[in-house]
Amino acid sequence: MTRADEATVELSDVYFTHPGRDRPTLSGVDLYIEAGDMLALIGPSGSGKTSALRILAGLEEPDRGDVLVEGVSQLGVAPERRSMSMMFQRPLLFPHLSVVDNVAFSARVSGVARDAARDRARAFLDLVHLPELALRRTAQLSGGQEQRVALARALAASPRVLLLDEPFSALDPGVRASMHDLLAEVRAVLEPTTVMVTHDLDEAALAGRVGVLVDGTIHQIGTVAALYRRPASLAVARVLGGFSEVDGQITGGAHWSGFGGFPLTRQELEQVVALQNVTRLGIPTSTLLVRREALRATAVGDPSSMFTARVSAVRQRGPVRTVVVVPEEQHPGTASARLEVEVDTRAQDFSAADRGGRVGVSRTGVPVALICDASGAAGLEATSSRSSSPLSQPPRTARR
Numbered sequence: 001m002t003r004a005d006e007a008t009v010e011l012s013d014v015y016f017t018h019p020g021r022d023r024p025t026l027s028g029v030d031l032y033i034e035a036g037d038m039l040a041l042i043g044p045s046g047s048g049k050t051s052a053l054r055i056l057a058g059l060e061e062p063d064r065g066d067v068l069v070e071g072v073s074q075l076g077v078a079p080e081r082r083s084m085s086m087m088f089q090r091p092l093l094f095p096h097l098s099v100v101d102n103v104a105f106s107a108r109v110s111g112v113a114r115d116a117a118r119d120r121a122r123a124f125l126d127l128v129h130l131p132e133l134a135l136r137r138t139a140q141l142s143g144g145q146e147q148r149v150a151l152a153r154a155l156a157a158s159p160r161v162l163l164l165d166e167p168f169s170a171l172d173p174g175v176r177a178s179m180h181d182l183l184a185e186v187r188a189v190l191e192p193t194t195v196m197v198t199h200d201l202d203e204a205a206l207a208g209r210v211g212v213l214v215d216g217t218i219h220q221i222g223t224v225a226a227l228y229r230r231p232a233s234l235a236v237a238r239v240l241g242g243f244s245e246v247d248g249q250i251t252g253g254a255h256w257s258g259f260g261g262f263p264l265t266r267q268e269l270e271q272v273v274a275l276q277n278v279t280r281l282g283i284p285t286s287t288l289l290v291r292r293e294a295l296r297a298t299a300v301g302d303p304s305s306m307f308t309a310r311v312s313a314v315r316q317r318g319p320v321r322t323v324v325v326v327p328e329e330q331h332p333g334t335a336s337a338r339l340e341v342e343v344d345t346r347a348q349d350f351s352a353a354d355r356g357g358r359v360g361v362s363r364t365g366v367p368v369a370l371i372c373d374a375s376g377a378a379g380l381e382a383t384s385s386r387s388s389s390p391l392s393q394p395p396r397t398a399r400r
């Protein structure tokens, strides 16, 4: 089994509108993947992820822009000549062929003799840990086995680029996790440049970098950790999930909202300064993005707590208990503010962290992220979808 030549892959300023649609599906998409690297493409349903993959594969031609492999334009090059293999959510195996002949298919089509093609196919079945199923009919396979065969078939074509469109989303969680391990194992051996569309953030974390596509535009590209640390827009935070959004304003070293003051660290304030430089707004109106592990519900009166709040819902996620908290007093005319907070199970009296109870809220040391409205941190979200909360102690210097 030989490794295909690695190749850089690029979408350059790609615009694409599906025939009959009045809105573009992709608007100026730029993506660059280093040879042998893997990029995961995530985004809301309908944001254009599959369309981007189909344009890479040559199944659609862009209206504008280019597709480049190793710097060479692929426009006008037929899909089968692009040295790319694509794997879909459904394995699309040939039902009339045995497992080994499914995997041998591309070699047979390119003229390799049957025995040689089958020998080669068996090497790929070894790679996906299915050597014993070579002679089975595909109708006799489980879903996970079918996707292993589909992966072996995709790899047996020696693609320089592997395109994966939600390949494991139809599998149950245990089988999906074993497919993640297998993909990592296979990539360590063959290193094809890989682009994978997925809705699953665990799956996305298999890739060195993740691109977030929203409404046909790339909002951010980075490692999963970097995206979580500082999402570039509200849309990115919503794709990642797990953030509470609180509108307010920043002054005097704190973010002020319906909860009162939320003290910010020096690093977070530096982020604000950077945003101010971007937006030139003076004191920006900001949305605080808070991961639940950034806050802890404590006993009322705990010296570490920033403010007290009322518990409006309780959620148990495996061993972790979280509560949704709201301000104790809802000022007339304030937009509703809510935060999801982990419960400190060692210190917390559980009855206080029940619905309707009062808790203190303190920080854990996990940083929060801030998004400014108006021209926004990344210039992508013009305004928050909700109106900002008036402040419980309005900062005098704040401007709107």
Ligand SMILES: Nc1ncnc2c1ncn2[C@@H]1O[C@H](COP(=O)(O)OP(=O)(O)OP(=O)(O)O)[C@@H](O)[C@H]1O
Residues within 6 Å of the ligand: 018, 019, 021, 025, 043, 044, 045, 046, 047, 048, 049, 050, 051, 052
């Ligand atoms: N063949 C088509 N003809 C017209 N419109 C299409 C076609 N295929 C997709 N679309 C539209 O293009 C947009 C992007 O679709 P696409 O499948 O690329 O999104 P996606 O991000 O992959 O979505 P999902 O996560 O749901 O698979 C959607 O609005 C979709 O309805």
